[in-house]
Amino acid sequence: MNSIPSRRMKPLSHLIKACALLPLLVLAPLHAAKPQDLPPAASPDVPDTLDLQTAIRYALDNNFSIRQAKERIREQEGLIVQVRAQALPNASIDSVYSKNADELSSDRGGAGAANTQNWQIALNVRQLLYSGGGVKAALSAQSALREAALLDLEATIHAALFEVRTRFYNVLLAREQIKVQESNVQLLGEQLQIARNRFQAGASSNFEVLRAEVAQANAQPALIRARNGYRTAIDELRQSLGYANSRPETVRKVPEFVGTLDFTPVTFELEPSLRAARENRPEIRRLARIEDARAAGVRNAQSGYYPDLSLVGGYLFRKSNFSNRFNDSLDGWTVGLQSSWAVFDGRATSGRVAQARSQLRQSQLTTAESTLSIEVQVRRALSSLQEAAELAAAATKVVAQAEEALRLANARYSAGTVTQLDVLESRNAVTESRLNQLQANYDYNVAVATMRQAIGENDPFVIHQ
Numbered sequence: 059m060n061s062i063p064s065r066r067m068k069p070l071s072h073l074i075k076a077c078a079l080l081p082l083l084v085l086a087p088l089h090a091a092k093p094q095d096l097p098p099a100a101s102p103d104v105p106d107t108l109d110l111q112t113a114i115r116y117a118l119d120n121n122f123s124i125r126q127a128k129e130r131i132r133e134q135e136g137l138i139v140q141v142r143a144q145a146l147p148n149a150s151i152d153s154v155y156s157k158n159a160d161e162l163s164s165d166r167g168g169a170g171a172a173n174t175q176n177w178q179i180a181l182n183v184r185q186l187l188y189s190g191g192g193v194k195a196a197l198s199a200q201s202a203l204r205e206a207a208l209l210d211l212e213a214t215i216h217a218a219l220f221e222v223r224t225r226f227y228n229v230l231l232a233r234e235q236i237k238v239q240e241s242n243v244q245l246l247g248e249q250l251q252i253a254r255n256r257f258q259a260g261a262s263s264n265f266e267v268l269r270a271e272v273a274q275a276n277a278q279p280a281l282i283r284a285r286n287g288y289r290t291a292i293d294e295l296r297q298s299l300g301y302a303n304s305r306p307e308t309v310r311k312v313p314e315f316v317g318t319l320d321f322t323p324v325t326f327e328l329e330p331s332l333r334a335a336r337e338n339r340p341e342i343r344r345l346a347r348i349e350d351a352r353a354a355g356v357r358n359a360q361s362g363y364y365p366d367l368s369l370v371g372g373y374l375f376r377k378s379n380f381s382n383r384f385n386d387s388l389d390g391w392t393v394g395l396q397s398s399w400a401v402f403d404g405r406a407t408s409g410r411v412a413q414a415r416s417q418l419r420q421s422q423l424t425t426a427e428s429t430l431s432i433e434v435q436v437r438r439a440l441s442s443l444q445e446a447a448e449l450a451a452a453a454t455k456v457v458a459q460a461e462e463a464l465r466l467a468n469a470r471y472s473a474g475t476v477t478q479l480d481v482l483e484s485r486n487a488v489t490e491s492r493l494n495q496l497q498a499n500y501d502y503n504v505a506v507a508t509m510r511q512a513i514g515e516n517d518p519f520v521i522h523q
Contacts, residue, residue: 104301108313110226113299114519117222118215120300127207127214134207138200144193147185154178178376184396190364191357199354202347209344216340218298219517223507225295230319231500232288235493239281242489246274249485253478266478273482319499321450324506326440331513335436338514342432345425352418359414362407365399432512439505439512446502453495460484460491 102120105112118124155177186193250270256262292312303309336342371393378386400407467484470476510517 103303103308104299104311104313106313107316109316110223111519113222113226113295114219114517116301117218117299118520120302121218121222121298122300123214123218124211125300127211131204131207131211134200134204138197138204141193141196141200144186144189144196147183149181149183152178152180152182173379176377176379178374180372180374180376182372183370185369186366187369188365188367190361190366192361192366195354195357195361199351199358202351202354206344206347206351209340209347212340213344215520216511216514216517219520220507220511222295222298223517224504225291225298226315226317227319227500227503227507228291229288229295229315230317231496232284232291233315234319234496235284236281236288238489238492238496239277239284242485243274243277243281245485246270246277246482249478249481250274261474262478269478269482273485319496319503321454321499321502323447324443324509326443326509326513328437328440331436331440331509332433334513334515335432336429339432340514342425342429345421345428349418349421349425352414352421356411356414356418359407359410362400362403362410365397367395367397370394370396436509436512439509443502443505443509446498446505450495450498450502453491453498456491457488457495460488464488 102116104116156175158174158176160174250267250273253262253266253270257264257267371391373389373391375387375389378388380386464481464484464487467476467481471478471481
């Protein structure tokens with residue numbers, strides 16, 4: 059169905075120059091858009107005071123896991139553009155030039171003029187008309203995978219912000235543990251001074267002074283470990299925030315952390331929580347989109363059973379075969395239809411269809427398995443929350459009781475009715491009960507955050523993504 063090029067002579071120097079410049083025009087934007095090998099920009103400064111809400115918002119912009127998930131969405135969008143290109147017209151300019159020896163180009167047994175030069179420039183356009191539904195299925199698959207990438211970003215945000223929240227709680231816990239240990243060391247120092255005063259007054263022996271000195275010395279390692287735990291907790295929080303600013307004036311900067319580990323009871327019910335998890339967890343919704351993509355993959359594989367049909371056309375410039383002059387040319391247009399049908403491909407299409415169906419079944423099984431796993435997570439999170447609530451409530455009562463016992467022990471020691479050992483034991487009980495209360499409140503706050511993540515609830519400080 060191709061037409062015969064018209065036999066018309068005209069100069070082509072302007073066309074050849076344009077074709078020579080075409081690669082430069084096409085490649086120039088690519089070179090201009092090429093990213094430079096520059097170091098990544100430093101993270102913005104952390105404010106002088108840092109509360110949990112500010113930390114959450116900072117992590118949304120700077121956490122590396124979240125930023126990588128955003129890049130995966132851009133990657134998926136590029137794949138969609140690549141697949142969509144199959145359904146759009148494709149145009150190309152093809153050219154060729156050759157020069158032959160006179161012995162290969164002579165006419166009439168070498169008696170005629172030798173045609174030693176040949177060139178051709180063709181603009182070719184191709185538009186796919188029918189592909190058995192393969193392109194449409196491929197586009198559906200890529201669109202579903204893009205939605206899956208968006209849900210992957212949502213899941214990544216949930217996980218990253220949960221980590222930020224728990225590590226912020228770690229900082230608060232370590233800070234309060236330092237306060238408890240410092241208070242313990244201070245009070246043991248006061249107890250030591252009392253023992254020395256009593257010894258100097260002749261009311262006690264040197265043994266009580268020695269025992270008080272040992273008790274104060276034994277409290278120092280716990281304080282040292284608490285301070286190191288605080289530094290470690292801050293560094294872990296830096297990592298979760300994505301804080302990568304290493305300027306000399308900021309490398310040692312530690313903000314003032316604002317917040318407390320309070321015990322505020324929250325109630326969750328099992329059945330509504332399970333229902334919320336099945337509806338809201340981005341992991342389950344992501345797997346559902348992957349199932350859609352796998353189903354489209356089956357249709358794409360089945361398109362191999364059908365023929366494809368394309369509309370082809372173009373415009374051809376070539377050197378005349380009847381002249382040896384470089385500028386003598388013929389030009390004309392061509393148009394036609396092109397089709398291909400693999401009548402027998404050695405069952406390759408059947409194999410691709412079988413693979414696609416298996417991938418679909420695997421994705422369905424993965425969805426069912428993940429749904430069950432998430433339901434178990436919800437049950438475990440709810441059980442841990444109940445345990446943490448009971449421990450936090452009990453710890454509050456124990457602190458009050460231990461402080462009252464210490465007050466009575468100090469009063470009786472001053473009256474001489476109890477020994478110094480009784481006072482030291484009461485002091486240790488107060489320190490232990492305060493540390494237990496801090497740990498119980500920390501565990502409860504983490505359990506609440508874990509429960510919210512398990513049911514797919516957004517962080518309270520984040521607008522719905």
